[in-house]
Amino acid sequence: MLRLSWSTFRDRWQVFIGAIVTVALGVALVQSSLLTLISAATARVPAGLSSAEAHRVRDGRDGALALLGNTLGLATFVAVFIVSSTFAFTVVQRYRELALLRLVGASRRQVRRLLFGEALLLGLVGSGLGVLAGLPVMRLQVWLLIRLDLLPDGFTSAWRTWVIGASVGAGVLIAVCGVAAASGRAARVRPLAALREAGGDARLMTVSRWLLGVVFLGGGIALLVIVPHVGPDAAIAMALCSCIVLVVAVAAFTPLLLPAASLLPRLFAVGPLGRLAHANLRADTRRGAATAAPIIVLFTFVIGMAGSLGTLGAAARHETASGLRADLVVTANQEMTARLAAVDGVAVVSEETPVAFDLGSVEDGKMTYESSDGLSVSPAEYGRTHRLAPRSGDLADLHGDTVAVLGSHWDVGDVLRTRIAGTPRDLRVVARYPATISGPQFLLPAGLGVERTDSRRYTIQVASGAFAAAVADRLRDAGLGRDGTVDTAAGWVRHEASDRQRVNTNVMVGLLALAMVYTVVAMVNAVVVAASSRGREFATARLSGLTRTQVIRMALWESTALVAVGLFLGGLTASATILSLVGAVQRIVGVTIVSVPWTLIGAVALGSLAVVGMTSVLTALAATRTPPVRLAGTRE
Amino acid sequence: MSTRERFQQTMGDVRTAPAVELRGVSHLYGRRETAVRALDNVDVQFATGSWTAVMGPSGSGKSTLLHCAAGLERVTEGQVIIAGQDISAASDAELTELRRGPVGFVFQSFNLIASLTAAQNVAMPLRLAGRRPGRQEVHGALAAVGLADRARHRPRELSGGQQQRVAVARAMVTRPAVLFADEPTGALDTRAARSLLDLLRSMVDHNGQTIVMVTHDPAAAATADRVLFLRDGRLVDRLERPSARAVADLLASWDA
Known part of the structure; x- marks a missing residue:
């Protein structure tokens, strides 16, 4: 059977190109992410760094690890998804050939083995290319992570020979997982189908497809329902997770959704060409579904992730702005409370210093510590420059070995086991606040000797009757601006938000760029494979009086309609994700905030339109090169 | 084999069991209300070593008869027995x-x-059966059809x-008890068709091969030992050792 697999593979490699590129890309990313992940995780923080710098290196590394982990997961998922849609489609195209095998004595198991053999070959070829491509990809990935300030300058990712085994294993696994569903369908092909003109008359919505759709839809809805009830950190991860789960469900149900969704472009189907294209779309749901699937994936991820992160960012900004009762914010690297307070018109100065300490927990009878972020404050002043509503306890008690917690499971009176500057300290919880989106999670009293990780921040209230702008000028005149920056509260909130937004955008670009490359490959692949079997259909259309240009216009119209349908279904899926996150934000901030990335949606829609449109024009041109009379009578 | 011997075999020797037998076979397409009875209570035997042509107008059920007899289509009623084995309820x-x-x-x-x-195509049924085909076996099969020198050609390089x-x-290549042929000359020009029919004829004459063939070409049917006529799913007529003229005349009479 392997020999037959090999000969089909050799003969039909064009059909498999998309899948090979996908596997190679997946393997390259898995390998590069894995190597970088290990190098980053095992890298020591260089000696001789100040604690603030060391903290920043650790923070960045945590971000890099999370991004790499996500990349690993997403790369594998998208690769399996695309390979499986490729195989599903090739099985349909090869209906007659598979039936023929059954006719000359192949058992169901042999047909299944044939496909698995092809997948194995595809996996091996793909992972071979992937191992090679992994080297430049790794360099690119490290460069990107350094650019995004997630890894320190000069970081290198070490090559480990065993990774070849992991890469090839991943490639073969991706291909074999991708073929699993298609092989089941192939095994059900009846021998008599070899004699039929059109083999693809089998039901599109098979039992397994229903099952897959229902299970994933249920899982996705469950995630969406949970999202508003978990903390802000988990919410974004679960939202991304629900994106993936829902996209599988939507892809499974696409054959059902497509006819309904194509009512949308129906409105624009004017003239005979538009109507013919629309009829084609409705008639060949399978081809439509195969082409629409990667578009749906792309739009779901782009809209879902950008929308989620945007919503979270807007919410964080709103939260910071509404929680601040200050007029000015000064950032400085020096302690300057007294100097600030001495300036005319300054009423309250609250010093807030970002700090890091080790939070201990008992695991298997052993104490383990994990670095945590907090804010060191003077309770009285902090209470005056911020709006705070404790669930229980009182911030006024924050002195000595105490701590205030925001949105955690501890309650007033509990004791946190910590290590501060190397010595174990037990901190008693004196106040408990609701969770916030932008942090901090812990408020510590000043004078605890906790390590500072960033510039000191001073939130300042001006005296009643004084003008904030005038006070700001006086602060600058007093030379206080030289050692730091003086900003209005609103301006500071804006800067903070755009800083956070930049980090989010970086992470998103890192992940989405990957999803985009993948889906573009899949889109081109789907269009090429679909067009390869349409020579005869195009020829018939031309024999019925269509010019070559009209055939191409028809193909273009179809692809435009498919992009629209993909945008619609992807947007629908993403909206569900964003809405659940809006629910989460609403619970935390108390305000309904939605951010829709319209520019990004527009750009991605135009980009996909260009890719799909161009590919379908080129493939239609190629398919109509031969005079129609010669093609109309042949079989594919 | 002399004409006389062939004649005897064609008439059906009572001592040899038929290669294929259909007993009261009916086949329905579609659901209950809109069902089409493609075959209606057909009884027929295909004797070992005989060549039978099945003819009839489009939609008469001749292809369905072939598919049912070959186990490609399940019968709705009745039994199909191939080489002594009842296949009407056989598993996949x-x-x-x-x-x-x-x-x-x-x-x-x-x-x-x-x-x-070509050689790999011929070897395929043996490979699928888990056998390692010998060169001789495959080449013998190709030589028997006069293509010994085309073993390494791909289908698209052949006429x-x-x-x-x-x-x-x-x-x-698997030495089947019965060869089912559905319009085997339908896509061939007259010369290629003639030479294929001669090949089939010699397989029957020299190796005692059983052939069941569906065709609507009277010339092809005339090469067979007997012709069965099917109409609306029922056997309506038969000719023994037909001439092309006789077949054509009978077809014309059915059309009238």
Whole structure:
């Protein structure tokens, strides 16, 4: 059977190109992410760094690890998804050939083995290319992570020979997982189908497809329902997770959704060409579904992730702005409370210093510590420059070995086991606040000797009757601006938000760029494979009086309609994700905030339109090169 | 084999069991209300070593008869017995075994696997049955259809007539008890058709091969030992040792 697999593979490699590129890309990313992940995780923080710098290196590394982990997961998922849609489609195209095998004595198991053999070959070829491509990809990935300030300058990712085994294993696994569903369908092909003109008359919505759709839809809805009830950190991860789960469900149900969704472009189907294209779309749901699937994936991820992160960012900004009762914010690297307070018109100065300490927990009878972020404050002043509503306890008690917690499971009176500057300290919880989106999670009293990780921040209230702008000028005149920056509260909130937004955008670009490359490959692949079997259909259309240009216009119209349908279904899926996150934000901030990335949606829609449109024009041109009379009578 | 011997065999020797037998076979397409009775209580025996042509107008059920007899289509009622085995309730695995052994097929579209050479196509049924085909076996089958020198050619490098011969070699390599042919000359020009029919004739005459063939070409039917006429799913007439003229006349009479 392997020999037959090999000969089909050799003969039909064009059909498999998309899948090979996908596997190679997946393997390259898995390998590069894995190597970088290990190098980053095992890298020591260089000696001789100040604690603030060391903290920043650790923070960045945590971000890099999370991004790499996500990349690993997403790369594998998208690769399996695309390979499986490729195989599903090739099985349909090869209906007659598979039936023929059954006719000359192949058992169901042999047909299944044939496909698995092809997948194995595809996996091996793909992972071979992937191992090679992994080297430049790794360099690119490290460069990107350094650019995004997630890894320190000069970081290198070490090559480990065993990774070849992991890469090839991943490639073969991706291909074999991708073929699993298609092989089941192939095994059900009846021998008599070899004699039929059109083999693809089998039901599109098979039992397994229903099952897959229902299970994933249920899982996705469950995630969406949970999202508003978990903390802000988990919410974004679960939202991304629900994106993936829902996209599988939507892809499974696409054959059902497509006819309904194509009512949308129906409105624009004017003239005979538009109507013919629309009829084609409705008639060949399978081809439509195969082409629409990667578009749906792309739009779901782009809209879902950008929308989620945007919503979270807007919410964080709103939260910071509404929680601040200050007029000015000064950032400085020096302690300057007294100097600030001495300036005319300054009423309250609250010093807030970002700090890091080790939070201990008992695991298997052993104490383990994990670095945590907090804010060191003077309770009285902090209470005056911020709006705070404790669930229980009182911030006024924050002195000595105490701590205030925001949105955690501890309650007033509990004791946190910590290590501060190397010595174990037990901190008693004196106040408990609701969770916030932008942090901090812990408020510590000043004078605890906790390590500072960033510039000191001073939130300042001006005296009643004084003008904030005038006070700001006086602060600058007093030379206080030289050692730091003086900003209005609103301006500071804006800067903070755009800083956070930049980090989010970086992470998103890192992940989405990957999803985009993948889906573009899949889109081109789907269009090429679909067009390869349409020579005869195009020829018939031309024999019925269509010019070559009209055939191409028809193909273009179809692809435009498919992009629209993909945008619609992807947007629908993403909206569900964003809405659940809006629910989460609403619970935390108390305000309904939605951010829709319209520019990004527009750009991605135009980009996909260009890719799909161009590919379908080129493939239609190629398919109509031969005079129609010669093609109309042949079989594919 | 003399004409006389062939005649005896054609008439059906009571001592040899038929290669294929249909007992009260009916086949319905579609659901209850809109069901179409493609075959209606057909009883027929195909004697070992005989060549039977099945004719009839489009929609008469001749292809369905062939498919049911070959185990490609399940019968709604009745029994199909091939080489002494009742296949009406056979499992998919049993039907697969049947296709690997006692049953071979040739169709109008040559149905070769495009990516394999002629020799590989011929070897396919043996390989699928888990056997390692000897060179001699495959080459013998190709030589028998006059294509010994085309073993390494791909289907697209062969003419239609040659492709159909490869298909015959592939069907015959397993030495099937019965060869089912559905319009085997339908896609061939007259010369290629003639030479294919001669090949089938010699397989019957010299090796005692049983052939059941569906055709609507009177010339092809005239090469067979007997012709069965089907109309609306029922056997309506038969001719023994027909001439092309007799077949054509009978067809015309049915059309009238």
